[in-house]
Amino acid sequence: MLDITIAIPVLNEEKNLPGCLDAIGKDFVTKIILIDSGSTDKTKDIANQYGIEVLDFNWDGKFPKKRNWFLRQHTPSTKWVLFLDADEYLTVEFKNELKRILNSTDFNGFWLSYTIYFMGEKLKGGYPLHKLALFKVGAGEYERIDEDQWSKLDMEIHEHPIIEGKIGEIKSKIDHQDFRGAEHYVRKHNEYASWEAARFLKSVNDPTIFTQWTWKQKLKYRLMKSVWLGPAFFFGSFFLLGGIRDGRRGFAFAIFKMSYFTLIYCKIKEMQNQK
Numbered sequence: 001m002l003d004i005t006i007a008i009p010v011l012n013e014e015k016n017l018p019g020c021l022d023a024i025g026k027d028f029v030t031k032i033i034l035i036d037s038g039s040t041d042k043t044k045d046i047a048n049q050y051g052i053e054v055l056d057f058n059w060d061g062k063f064p065k066k067r068n069w070f071l072r073q074h075t076p077s078t079k080w081v082l083f084l085d086a087d088e089y090l091t092v093e094f095k096n097e098l099k100r101i102l103n104s105t106d107f108n109g110f111w112l113s114y115t116i117y118f119m120g121e122k123l124k125g126g127y128p129l130h131k132l133a134l135f136k137v138g139a140g141e142y143e144r145i146d147e148d149q150w151s152k153l154d155m156e157i158h159e160h161p162i163i164e165g166k167i168g169e170i171k172s173k174i175d176h177q178d179f180r181g182a183e184h185y186v187r188k189h190n191e192y193a194s195w196e197a198a199r200f201l202k203s204v205n206d207p208t209i210f211t212q213w214t215w216k217q218k219l220k221y222r223l224m225k226s227v228w229l230g231p232a233f234f235f236g237s238f239f240l241l242g243g244i245r246d247g248r249r250g251f252a253f254a255i256f257k258m259s260y261f262t263l264i265y266c267k268i269k270e271m272q273n274q275k
Contacts, residue, residue: 002102004029005076005137006084009066009155013086014042015179021050023089023175030078035070037154059154063146066155071141082134087179088114093172101170108165109135114176118246118253122175125242125250127233127257129176132160132167139163143212150198153191160214189260197267200224230262 034054114129140163142156203209223229234254237243243250
């Protein structure tokens with residue numbers, strides 16, 4: 001059993017949660033905790049069936065949000081913490097690599113890689129998904145962003161943990177699946193776009209924010225003020241990174257992503273005009 005707490009932030013995840021918990025399995029990690037934001041479906045019932053502890057989180061619109069709140073108010077007693085979304089499923093390969101690496105490592109955190117499923121099938125190409133979601137307890141926390149209620153998003157979305165010490169990489173992938181469909185995807189990314197636009201405008205007036213970003217974040221926010229970010233993302237995803245191998249699904253996925261970044265651009269311009 002690995003000395004890890006797996007923390008799963010949830011809100012109405014009855015469709016995804018059983019598969020997520022089954023993929024973790026019994027006796028793999030020391031503890032599994034759900035951090036719930038007021039689910040109204042069967043999410044809590046499912047947690048009870050699996051014997052999983054549930055923490056209720058009610059955001060007051062200020063710092064900290066869900067993950068940092070958990071790290072500060074319910075600090076895990078284990079050596080490691082892994083933040084896992086309910087639509088992320090640990091693979092056998094990932095678990096085996098994790099066992100090998102954590103037995104002897106001097107890293108304080110690890111970048112994780114994810115497969116992406118779209119329209120029910122795994123994508124072969126497109127932009128890869130990486131997150132710094134596994135790190136030693138006490139080695140750091142997620143970026144501090146004082147939102148002033150830019151949005152109703154109560155969890156750190158695109159923030160990354162700022163970790164002290166060396167950071168490694170787990171090469172075996174976690175399966176990222178979501179069974180809530182295209183409607184949920186569009187609604188979720190509309191909320192994300194509002195958050196991204198507000199953060200962009202705040203970063204323009206606060207250069208200290210820029211110094212904390214990864215190179216990918218810096219590049220993205222530099223390009224965000226251009227209407228060409230969306231088309232550039234489409235070209236890179238579909239052609240340069242092999243989305244074309246997925247045929248119509250790859251084309252549709254690249255279109256979805258292009259629409260997302262174009263929406264951010266439009267929201268930035270709207271917010272600037274309102275000011």
